[in-house]
Amino acid sequence: MRHTLRRFALVALASCTGVALLTGADTRKPATEWLARPSEAARMARVEAGLAPVLIQGEAPINMTLERWMELYKIPGLSIAVFNKHALVWAKGYGVMQAGGEAPVTPETLFQAASISKPVTALAAMHHAEARKWSLDANINDSLVSWKLPENDFTKTEKVTLRRLLSHSAGTTVHGFPGYNVAGPMPTVEQVLDGVTPANTAPVRVDIVPGTKTRYSGGGTTIVQLMLMNQLKKPFPQIMRETVLAPLGLKHSTYEQPLPPDLASRAASGTLASGVSVEGQWHVYPEMGAAGLWTTPSDLSRIAIEVSKARAGKSTRVVSRAMAKQMLTKQSESFGLGFQLEGDADRFGHGGSNEGFQCNLTAFADSGSGVAIMTNSDNGYLLLDRLAASVAAEYGWKSYVPRPELPFVRVDLYARMKGTDAALAWYRSMKGNGAAGKLFPGDLNNLGYRLLREGQKTDAVKVFQANVELYPEDANVHDSLGEGYMEAGQKAEAISSYKKSLQLDSKNTNAVKMLEKLGAKP
Structure with a gap:
């Protein structure tokens, strides 16, 4: 039983012969890296060379390149973006978009953000809560129309609220979602919440008193998704595009599920731990608010930069300073509103795990710095912390405390x-x-x-x-x-x-x- 970038480097053109020019042959190669300034190249190289070595008892430390680590863990592709002092400084893709393929990962390659979808959904919910004066502490059923969360003995006194749903303290069930085969039927949000065919997860219900315990619940974020759809009377991808993605200029991000054909050609394929591609390349997630975002590390970085700027009172493109402060203040044991908070109040972020994809966003609000890493492999989590620690060491992020190797x-x-x-x-x-x-x-x-x-x-x-x-x-x-x-x-x-x-x-x-x-x- 299991337990378990608006600006990119120009590509160099190879010299063209007269014949090539006449035939229109395209010798351009995809650019796999972007630098804000030439000096960042040296820092990027030091990050790549600074991965913690393998320590085996009785042997000398074994240093390995990033590419060798990827090979060891059967990770076909990886994409990273680093931001410092509220600005992107570099982004780079490694490996290939699909196991056994040749198309390289570039900074514009789309990956599934998985659960990092949740704090971005929270940004939209907080924007509309401010604009429409929604209470964060009212019974969520007052804002739901097409479906209601069944009341029971657990909700007699304490109610499920928007604040509690976004801080994983609402007492709702269903930790996460496995997604659906691209060729199979996809349930409606209401069917997911009630756990009825063709949904493949249990009903989302309340089984502990709201507000008494922090327990991660993708089901809770799916309730928020439905609330936004009911109140705004628009498809969820449109809500997210109009509220967050377009205002921040995120041209390589979408909540559309399934992924439209014009974007599918730019998307990485998911990879199982064995190194085999996910059937159909990836799974589809109607639970868009919890797991449906397709994006790039550079766009994730822009989101984190915006949140940091908002908290500092330097931007109000999505939320006000007061709301940003609430989002980055603990509302439960380990969560603000949407974001996971670690260590000092300065550090925020979230991890993500969908079928065939693993990723992580780590940011520091005070300095406007951080790193976003995305992989197209179930094994990606084995490398995320090692790479993030190398970035933190290079940029001197004193608030970054590496997690111990389990x-x-x-x-x-x-x-x-x-x-x-x-x-x-x-x-x-x-x-x-x-x-x-x-x-x-x-x-x-x-x-x-x-x-x-x-x-x-x-x-x-x-x-x-x-x-x-x-x-x-x-x-x-x-x-x-x-x-x-x-x-x-x-x-x-x-x-x-x-x-x-x-x-x-x-x-x-x-x-x-x-x-x-x-x-x-x-």
């Missing part, structure tokens, strides 16, 4: 660099050296499932077996070992593992389902 990332890296046996030996040594409190069963589960997806069934089973050995009382690791055995064709062993999982957790419906599939009694 054990599941380290054990996965060991396996990629030295093999499964070496990774397991390292993990066992960590557990035996007093680091048990920092280790979790999910560390090895992630590695096991990655190997399983890549067809390395023998190694996957070895990892799942080690996890059972290390965490014998965890029902989920036995469940995962059962799946590994089943994939490897070891039916008897799979049945035994699923039964052990069910013995440890009688509510494990997955184990019951798999035992029935294997023709065994629970």
Whole structure:
């Protein structure tokens, strides 16, 4: 069971022969980088060379290029934009738009922003809340027309409000959305919220008292999407274009789902962790407010710059200074309005994860600085922090505190660099050296499932077996070992593992389902 730019560099023209001129041959190559000034080239090079090395016990640090890291993690394409002192300073694309393809990623290549869609949606909601004097603290049902959020015992006293929805404290369900195959049916927003066919997620409901807990909810942002559509009586992509994208001059961004053909040719294709392209190139997201933005790192940077300028009282193109301050003030444990807030009040941003895409936006309001990174791979998250830390070090962002490398990332890296046996030996040594409190069963589960997806069934089973050995009382690791055995064709062993999982957790419906599939009694 799984746990889980308005201005670009001119392209150089190759010398043309008379024949080429007569035949109209185009020798131009796509520009893969843009610099605000020539001096930024040296800083960009230092960022690329400054990625933290691989540290393997008993060996010298291993420094690798960005391209080598991408190859190691099977990331076909990556795009980055850096901004400093309220201005873009450089942007660059690496790799290709589709796994196995040749078309290079450029600063204008579109990627799915995934959950970074949420704070941009929040910007639009806050703009209209100011303009139309909507209360941030009124019952959201007062503003919904085509659908109502069912009231229940949890909402008797405390209500679901716009403020709570945008700060993930409304008590609403449904963490995220898997999206839909481009060739399949796509539900309406109302069908998504009620969880009815052809929706592929559960109904969005309230199951804890609003305002009592921070719990991430893409379902909550989808309610905001519907509220905007109901109140403004326009399609959501039009609302976002008129409210945020056009006023900020974001020419490479859209919330249109599915992506129009004229933009599809400029879009990167999603890539699974195994390195294989997503079927149909990408998934479609009717939950546009939560996951539907197509954009570039440069456009994301412009959004962050605008928010920083608004908070400083230097711009009111979308929201006022007072509203920007609210958006960047904690409204719940870790969120302002739309944006996630980390460490000092200065740092804001958001991450994103759609099928085949991973990305992150990190910004600092006081200095108007930050970085946006987008990848077309499920493995992108493995590289985002390492690259952002190199940018922060080069530009001296003192507010940037690198996240510690988590054990599941380290054990996965060991396996990629030295093999499964070496990774397991390292993990066992960590557990035996007093680091048990920092280790979790999910560390090895992630590695096991990655190997399983890549067809390395023998190694996957070895990892799942080690996890059972290390965490014998965890029902989920036995469940995962059962799946590994089943994939490897070891039916008897799979049945035994699923039964052990069910013995440890009688509510494990997955184990019951798999035992029935294997023709065994629970």
